[in-house]
Amino acid sequence: MNTSLEIILPVLNEEGIVAVSVSVIHNFLKDHFLDYNWTITIADNGSTDKTPTISEALSNKYDRVSHVQIAERGRGRALKQCWTNSNSDIMAYMDIDLSTQLDDLRPLLDSISQNNYDIAIGSRLINGSIVEGRSLKRELISRTYNKIIQLTFSASFNDAQCGFKAISRSAADQLIPLIKDNGWFFDTELLIIADKSNYRIKEIPVRWSDDPDTRVKVISTALYDLYGLARLKFGGLKSAQTFLKLLR
Ligand SMILES: Nc1nc2c(ncn2[C@@H]2O[C@H](COP(=O)(O)OP(=O)(O)O)[C@@H](O)[C@H]2O)c(=O)[nH]1
Numbered sequence: 001m002n003t004s005l006e007i008i009l010p011v012l013n014e015e016g017i018v019a020v021s022v023s024v025i026h027n028f029l030k031d032h033f034l035d036y037n038w039t040i041t042i043a044d045n046g047s048t049d050k051t052p053t054i055s056e057a058l059s060n061k062y063d064r065v066s067h068v069q070i071a072e073r074g075r076g077r078a079l080k081q082c083w084t085n086s087n088s089d090i091m092a093y094m095d096i097d098l099s100t101q102l103d104d105l106r107p108l109l110d111s112i113s114q115n116n117y118d119i120a121i122g123s124r125l126i127n128g129s130i131v132e133g134r135s136l137k138r139e140l141i142s143r144t145y146n147k148i149i150q151l152t153f154s155a156s157f158n159d160a161q162c163g164f165k166a167i168s169r170s171a172a173d174q175l176i177p178l179i180k181d182n183g184w185f186f187d188t189e190l191l192i193i194a195d196k197s198n199y200r201i202k203e204i205p206v207r208w209s210d211d212p213d214t215r216v217k218v219i220s221t222a223l224y225d226l227y228g229l230a231r232l233k234f235g236g237l238k239s240a241q242t243f244l245k246l247l248r
């Protein structure tokens with residue numbers, strides 16, 4: 001039986017690109033992912049433009065596309081809710097601006113379905129990755145942030161923040177209830193707790209072409225991320241690990 005797969009597309013005020021991107025992703029999956037039983041979910045929380053109306057129209061146009069509307073903002077909140085409600089064997093998400101080339105989806109998903117990894121993440125910071133158009137400011141903040149994670153938590157992964165990730169059903173069931181953050185720190189929190197609790201994380205080098213149109217407030221997000229790391233270091237990680245030990 002084919003592995004079931006749900007791809008979540010988190011969106012916030014993306015009326016300019018959501019229709020084109022969904023159509024590109026839909027056609028790509030139709031052509032190249034016959035061996036997966038895939039669906040696409042557009043997850044919107046907080047859009048004030050025409051994104052909800054366009055997303056609803058897309059869910060009517062394509063059988064395998066659906067649209068969920070979540071009351072409060074936060075990309076982490078959207079992923080948590082969708083991953084928790086999903087019935088699929090694998091859940092993935094990607095940024096709607098398609099910064100990561102879709103060709104990188106195959107190794108991401110197969111590492112979970114074929115090679116028994118729990119989580120697979122796109123990485124812009126390992127050998128083999130190609131990054132175009134990223135500003136010096138984003139590049140420096142990203143490298144420094146990931147270095148801090150490695151030094152503080154001896155993490156085995158190199159890029160916590162790439163918007164291109166997948167997780168197995170069982171890992172999501174165990175890990176998602178432990179993730180406190182509902183915003184941008186969600187990814188880092190998930191990865192650190194998983195890594196330190198010996199879940200298997202596969203890092204896939206990606207080809208990333210940066211879209212300068214961003215929802216991220218870079219400086220305040222970086223400060224908030226540091227606060228999140230401190231929260232994990234001074235208690236949060238330990239309590240999550242204790243809980244997981246009881247569970248496994
Ligand atoms: N559902 C949801 N999606 C969001 C939110 N904030 C950002 N996104 C989406 O997250 C993805 C990455 O955002 P983007 O601004 O491209 O981040 P960047 O590439 O790091 O600058 C895009 O698909 C956004 O529409 C949010 O609060 N809720």
Ligand SMILES: [Mg+2]
Pocket residue numbers: 095097099211213214
């Ligand atoms: Mg982007």
